[in-house]
Amino acid sequence: MTPTTALAPRLSFAIMGAGAVGCYFGALLAQAGHTVRLVARPTHVQAITPHGLRLQTATQDTHVPLQASTDASAVQGADVVLLCVKSTDTEAAAQQMQPHLAPGALVLTLQNGVDNDARVRAVLGPSHPVIAAVVYVATAMAGPGHVRHFGRGELVVGPSPASAHLAQALAQAGIPTEVSDNVCGALWAKLVINCAYNALSAIVQQPYGWLVAQEGACAVIDDLVTECLAVARADNIQLPDGIRAAVQDIARTMAGQQSSTAQDLARGHPTEIAHLNGYVVQRGAALGVPTPVNRAMLVLVRMLEAKLMAKNGL
Template structure:
């Protein structure tokens, strides 16, 4: 089945810079709701999307969504909102590439792992360009060129900006539950803690979360990782709401078969985001005078594995 946009819906123009699984999923929903969407990604994906539309597959949908696709950063021109979905390692490069083509007042919304991408983008684009961070809660994967699969959730928490309230309404109407929060930094840190707890261990062992927590001593190591992250966050003035330890335990229970993104990157011989996960905690801890030996050990081990595979 192929869908065409609902032209009766309110329209914003969106561009997705770094159209991997997250960007493709949200882009598809926005296009289905009648918004103009341009995906910017790799050649193979762009060719498939141009020829057949973007295949969106979930528990309730399997259809091809027609939208624009390009390999060029200049395709952000004219967008009201740019969803920045590149890896954290590519944040400055992507910001530099889109800067000459951004419309005045266009919002750049960062949908990335890590806690400082919005600050890094803001430093590249300057104070006149609106930039806001988003916390992404979704399970997706690319099943092939131009084919995105959705496995669970799909909601956003976004920071305040001149257009965030309107944007939240538009996103919700497109099937993307969205809230505006004054504590996005705390939510980003809470997600960072989960990533620090599992990503490196999953990468080193090439095993999913459920297997990790069943191994002798693993729960104690995970608790040490979380405690170090909490200490750094507290020293940095970050407020994380809720029971962080319970949230970490819940991930292994709800996603026992999940391999971390860092594990997937290492398996494919690609650079990972480890420097923006455990590496960020190590660097921020050092700046604040706090030792983070467990995070540092896992950071160095993943670096060594990357050096072997890349």
Template sequence: MTAAADSSVSLPTASDICPPLRFAVMGAGAVGCYFGALLARAGHAVTLIGRPAHVLAVRDHGLRLQTAAMDVQVPLAASTEPSAVHGADVVLFCVKSSDSEDAARQIRPHLAPGALVLTLQNGVDNDERVRAVLDASTPVAAAVVYVATAMGGPGHVVHHGRGELVIAPSPRSDEVARQLTAAGIPTQVSDNVRGALWAKLVLNSAYNALSALSQQPYGPLVQVPGVTQVIADIVAECLAVAAADGVTIPGDVQAAVRGIASTMPSQYSSTAQDLARGKPTEIDHLNGYVVKRGAALGVPTPLNHALKVLVKLAEMRRAAG
């Protein structure tokens, strides 16, 4: 690990755009740590809120940010307490989808008036679930995350590729998007975040469970005979449910699905990482959500249903030791 980034690289700072913001990362896993590190390097005050071992490592040594271009220690604040969101202008809400309501209840008493809560999570309905828990005056905006990251250990985040966000409109979204972009996080504000969330859901439904069940990254996964056809059939089910639900999915979803294996060949899905660590997965909010919406709309989803059940069985096996 090198001690610092190349000194010839000039990073934009928060003051280049407008006064820096105060960010809190609720649920500081790989995604939140990566974005938090970039924001801290750009001059923003960032507090990570996470598990004790991770928090202790960050307090002692800073957060190690490892990418293809750099390997650096980033000083920032860290806490195990949800109350650490106090004073934040923006909360990057990065908890597991199944923990959304509980985490929202924990931070609710501590949010500053007007603080923007950005939901950077898998699934398509987290912003609605968080909004239902928080005060009506608290702006909540969904964010679609396109990044490949993993935790290398406590206090250590590894970046494998990409790093863009698409966020929904809110009173502060334009300002926050400018600040994020200046920090090296390309960010767009979109009126069709629901469609973009569905596009991400299709990608996750296509790859996450297969990567988890095989414990293979995306590149080797698609080299196995028959896998690409299975992925195509999963995608077809997802798109049928989306169409029945009146969702307009932007871009070429089929091309995006095909491209994942080449743009992120070494990436294990978040579901694969959860299974490997014996943690509960988010399968209910990925393939499981497609199954639930399909049932409500009368659209058959046998492949997504099978994948959900198989991941649940794998969770049981890991829990049993």
């Protein structure tokens, strides 16, 4: 479904969990004239409030005036909430937002994993529409209140009565957005790519291009993908064509990028591994599909997490 070219009305957006992804999209929406409020970590709020959010891309390096808060009450009055928290925090974030959401406010989940929209829906109930989105963007927080964009920036969103209107507003803000009847398949396609690279990149703290240059690594990646595809077939997921080629392309187009899981471990933060390789292991067990290579990635990353927690006294 392609958005129409008519000018979309201005909307009020809140970004719940405004890290790199949320700050980037929030900045573009604000530049397009929409009202945007960020719910972010204290260090980012302290930097953004007096100076605005620093947005650094290939074509601009500017400060975008934005409202920012550490409190979930900042979602109050928003027409659309972009949920950008880690998948491990999905239910907690939905519970924090619930008392402050405007009647009928739309929640768009921009997260890794394939079941966040269902988990939010289970918390919010039928009073608020929840739409899944697949995010394709390379961004990072370069410092407090400073987001850097490295590439891409498009979304695929699920169908709903509001989806076409929302896609139009996003596209006019410079966020190419497609409405897909098979957003589940698109979420799974991204999950396969994440399962192929995220854990390996985290374990060795190296970017994708380095990974595939190591002897035997491509065979391990292929084993991970094969297991993911077997689980998807058993779960009746309609994956897009060319998924193996897409996995290979990542090592070329994002050769210098480390995975979000690698970045989390480097910062001593909990990872989303339970919602990536761990999800494949869980669904595989439920469907009778063996997933030994994904299980190995899950266990190795969890051991590294445990080692870091012990080192930090947590």
